[in-house]
Amino acid sequence: MITVIKPGLLTTVQDLGRPGYQQFGIVVGGALDRISTRVANMILGNDANAAVLEMAQTGPELRFENETVVAWCGADFDARIGNEPMPRDRPVRVGAGETLTFGFARSGLRAWLAVAGGIDVPLVMGSRSTYRRAGIGGHEGRPLLVGDTLAVCAPGERSAHLLGSLRTTGRRVASWTVRPQTLGGTFVEGTMRAMPGPEWDWFTPESQKAFFSAEWRATNEADRMGVRLVGPVLELSQPREMISSAVNTGIVQVPPSGQPIILLPSRQSVGGYPRLAALAAVDVGRFTQLRPGDNVRFQKITLPTAHELHLARERDLALIRMGLGRVMG
């Protein structure tokens, strides 16, 4: 069991989301960075879809009632057990009664903390993800509060083995690490890859050019549904009303203000604003690390290139899963 001593700014239980219900107007949601979540779980030998804790800006302080092993991926949070700093991207043993404290994110914005076995909250429509607007899923359908207690699912064989080997070698932290950022090849810091969206042709040539050449700034109008950017005003060639249609995570929609909104996993299922562009799925997780005031650029790629990046990363993940299978027996 885990007791929440301090909840942090916005800590929620998330897994890989609630797909299959968009036809009913129910958001997919889930962890904002699926790759960090999958890797954190993979490090522990958990199912990829095991529930994790997502934290933002200031992390939680958590007391573990039982000895276990945890791992987190994402932003570089100042994490400690007692005064001892704890690294990300690798297994960390937490003793019974010990407190794991996450401070501020030193770079980036969010991280995903996996616990051996996964956080045990009831499945709602096939998912443990917190769906705040509907008040369902996760821990009582809301972010964590002081004094909450979280149950943990029984760890699998691999997690138990991992904990056992850390204990017998007297180690707190494993010697190996998996960095989710390095999977699937290189990228340019501060640049997100994107492709034209369904209403690309509705925009003026100047606006099309501006989207891919300007420097954009993330605003504080940002949540798990989307992030508004400021930069040049994007304009339609002529006034046009769009008929509402499905949207996707990573879609760049442009409301009448001309300032784009990038949609994140807790986006609505449908929208009525012209969809200028779409982030490559591989860059959505990176995008969710932007803080208000951070600058970002977009690099134009083709759809086959986006797929190539996606496949390359999935193959890297599969290789690492195999490698970890050996490490953990």
Added chain:
Amino acid sequence: MQITPLGDTALMLGFGDVIDESVRRRVHVAWQVLQAAPLPAVTELVPAYTTVTLFYDPMMAVQEGAPETGIVEWLTAKVRERLKNPPKTEKSKPRSVEIPICYGGEFGPDLGQVAKHAKLSPEEVIKRHGKADYIVYMIGFAPGFPYLGGLPKELNTPRHAKPRMNVAPGSVGIAGNQTGIYPLGTPGGWNLIGRTPLKLFVPDRDPPVLLCAGDGVRFRTISSEEFAKLEASK
């Protein structure tokens, strides 16, 4: 049928550029056909006014035989093949759902405004809204929120320039030529004319929503006493 990518994990199938019954029917038929026999690598289908959007997993597509540099072409061919000879009509008769509604008063704070805009009396607005046949074009905005087509033309009312911060669950509203029902307490800019005691979103039921795309809807006018009775019994 027009097929357009929606990012690198979805394809949008377009069936027209206007909101009308014939486009809606084609959307619905395509949705039914694709649902009955799911295509490989397709993870989710989302129908809207003029489109069905199909979400897919690129890695699954490759594992199912798609060429790595031609995933969209491979999937597009499969979609076109599957929808080559669509049935002329919807497979099953649309479900018809009756929604009890209490018009006006505290439940419909904008009834007067709709009446004024339509140059009708509030009683006449209630009569015309209550006896029309509606059809669910799309579910969206919030869990189980139905966008209903079939609003009598004279009741068209533009939405509020400034949305309300919190609309009570069950509120029935009008925006332009559409009418809809708020399942949750959410912000909203529609003109509220009444309220239903029915729950439109029930997470532990399957399906978790009262209305689905393609359902027929009729309203039944109830008194505030009946509203209270129905609400207490649920």
